[in-house]
Amino acid sequence: MILLGTASCLSMIAAGGWAQEQDDGFLGTLVLGESKREIQTDTAVPVTNIDQEEINERQANTVAELIDSVPGVSLVNGSTPQGSGINIRGFGANSTFGTDQKVLILVDGATTGAEELYRIGNQLFTDPQLYKSVSVVRGTVGSFEYGSGVVGGVVQLETKDASDLTGGEPGFRFRQTLEGYSNGNGFASSSILAWQPNTQTEFLFNYTYRDQGDQKDGDGDTIGNSSFTLPSVLAKGKYSFGDNLEHAITASWNRSTSEERDVPYDSFSTTADSFGNVDRDIETQIGILRFQYQPVENDLIDLDVNLSYSEQSIKSAYVPGSSSLEGTPFFPRIRALADATHNYETTKLTIKNTSYFQTGIASHDLRAGIEFINRERLDAASAPGGTDRRISVFAVDDVQIGDQLTITPAVRYETQDIKGDDDTAAPFNESYDNNALMGGLSARYEFNSGFAIFGGGAYTESLPIIDDLGTPLYMTQPEKSRTWEAGFSYNRGDVIAEGDVVRAKVNFYETTLWDITSYVSGRPSRPLSEVVTKGVEIEASYANAGGFYVDFNSNIVTGTETSSTGVESRWRNEPSDSARLTLGKRFGETLDVSWEIFGARSGTDSRGAATAGYGVNALRATYLPQEGVFEGFEVRAGIENIFDKNYRPNLSTRNSSGRNFKLSLAKTF
Template identity: 50%
Template structure:
């Protein structure tokens, strides 16, 4: 949790990623309050829901209101029929994941982020070399008992000097079908995803004030004779499907030593995904034989200025962004070009105990489907928001924010001319409080907590059929406590309601609202390098839906050990059991039962 800001933001660092032993990238986010996964245990058919937005269970893996960025590249956000978010990259490629819930804090990254933004950062060579010249290597292997999952991740890092660092990672992950809590096999949950990452950084100039970084990540999967519907809810027929995700990012940064007004970041990215599929039974149905191919090219230029005006200190980010999405025409996915230009401004102003953060974003769009027989449209929108926070010397703070965003028309709606000049609009109000204090009950301890309440109205809805107005409200809680003796506890909770405010709607409840959830953990870190933890996850009954879902209380236990001396020095060993009591449950919005008891074991070492 980030208690120093009014933005509802959670950062998952490398230590937590290692402890979770996630099988998919989506699983890295499961502990964040307000974030829920749809079929998150497999890359195919998985989707991310934040505050009731993002995943369209059983139909589409995304509704464009949750944005996903990998090293700044926009990725995994196409409304492909009966296919998930297309987030096929492997969790082993990343060293950090950041989740921004709601629209406040998202205007640097895009428009229409009603649910929020997920930002992934890939690993660097210096993470392994620790800034020292020379080579470093890391080997990681893991095993998952439920489905016989195996993962091997090999990394080679080279820091030639302070100026040059290079990294290469290859990860191979495979899993057979898993079993649910009743011991029944859940079909079509097997997958194999080889991935690799190549990344290099070159520093130059006085005291390395310039930096040039290039990264390329690549993930593939190949399935034969599998259902077209990755959600497994409707039988359209079987296909042979090959998926290839490629993300290239070139970034330049210049942090001037002479002026606090010059700190420039330039990022050029290209994210491409191809989905080649054909009916495995010889059917000529267009849907089964549709090939998807889409490329998103983006250039972002941003400058950060630090200065003072009277009693106020400013951290001002000014930027411009150009993005072109080019998609091939296919059954259920209209082709065309979506070209956008945006400018944005965010200023964090601190004075006394106050922090005031206004933000603006203007976006201009030209969307063109004429090459494939559709229309051509132009749209523009001004959006923004502001937050105000006050902190006392005691560590207690209160904050509030307001944000207005617009989701511009998308290529998927080219077949609906009414939607091509109608943006989806949302307004969010938030209030909250935080507390962060060290040496509170005993020397060396720390208590941190953050409570955030929100209310979101969405109108002119284009993401969902027969829906025009939505309302979401809820409370999110994050808390942690740690002692100098190594004991620790953490709590994450989300309680929310969603309402369909469309005139004449059959039900008042919002169909994509996930169940309320509370996650609590207790553990102890020993000086020997041993870390023991118990975690309880209480998913409450979801009866505010057409199809209610019963609640469940899950137990997870884990132990991690890093040897500090002897022949095993530096070896990291982890063992964990998820769903310890082998409970049967199907998360609300999911289209398949969750895994039953699962033993996870991993060993890693950096040389």
């Protein structure tokens, strides 16, 4: 089965590339003997980490574009911050709502994003240049220390620190990055000032400005509603004190804004429709105050207290005369959608401690904590306002038995008090109490050969959201999900030649969702009875001491949904089977050149329409001069969609961009 799946993906990617041809460390270090991305073979959790080097190289316009190379991750219109979103394993963003609450987005530990806003994308309205790493946990197994109701996965972003530039040494460092894009005449500037007055104190200020006009697809047609301007700011400071600097206090503030004028209310579409146009202002801001205590001689204490505040404000005003339904009985509903201010404020206090200890033959890495979460949603004409208060306790224990077996039990208990605004009419002003006990177990066994097997199961519940206050049944019926996973990994050096490294990880999963409130079908609309998704995620890499490397990943998935009347059909948010292959060569520490091919099978979009398969190619190069007048400069160039292929991913509502030349220049002074 695995060999057949891998062969199928390789043939898909080769066919895609051929079809297209026929269709017309901040300081920039290159490490020989390593591929682009290190596969996490040492854990049963399906997790992918994207580091600073890869962030720099991919030259992404959005965070969504940055993580679309992760197996299991699919984008909804990923090239713009508005009208786009992230879908993991068939859950998350879709063409109706910016999120279904089954993918959790964390920025420095803060929970971000809004609820089910109709036809408005809202998951990741921020700039990639603010971050030094992104981690994607797929599925439920590794989610319990982060939140409840995680069916698709968790996206964790970590902002840059001053010490990333200064190396922990006192002094000033300044980093300037300039980027340009041919498709849409895009431009980005990122300016970072880092200052360490001493070894205990550090400050960072980052201002990034990103601007893009409307892009064109592979046929040369303008992709409407694809222009944006996104200024972003990050201010961050950290102070360490005590013996061996075991105490640390960090404060940060992160803000991104956008102004859109006379754009379609439906941010997923390319032109105005019956909803008309709006003037829209979007603001996302995140504040963090964090205390860490890590005594050197006490393995039982590694305390992390994180107080976070995140706010997302989406203000829109209807543009008169822009809707074809103006003057009809339907128009008041349209006007209520268009003239609305959606505002979410989430305050969260997370107290977590990590303990390392031994019990007999077993060693423990125990992470346990408590969370207090308060989310407030401003009342709008088209959406109810209210408050969602939660208290959660969690524990995750990595139990290592000998050198080969790791068993990880995880548990989370969450209580909820959710209520509507007092001045709204019933049932929007009602209050409800819910609670849920969730958890999972995973195990991994590693053989001396570098081969390992793993498996696990997890159960979680999605507690009701403020948006559903108008439906009393939904407020007492949390959605429930169960996931089973199994797979194997391989990590070994000197396999074919001295100094080479082979890594691989294959993960099978099956997820069942029931007691559903997020998806409906039929007339009158009724919630689905069940959704079942099954898939396999494949990651593999090879690198040798001469600088040659190969990266491969693939996602093969199938899904079914069952209506309230028992009728089975294809899962409407099922992603296409896809595969990605990267071939590259590093020439010392100076040059890295790679060719990437991505292919996807034909399928069906969320509305049941057929989507064609496609293959796209990209070429990237990183040049880091090691001597001479240009020493210290970083030059990165790329060509995406080399052959100008016209295509539309099956979860997207607009065509992807055509050929795009990218160039960036950076230097740290």
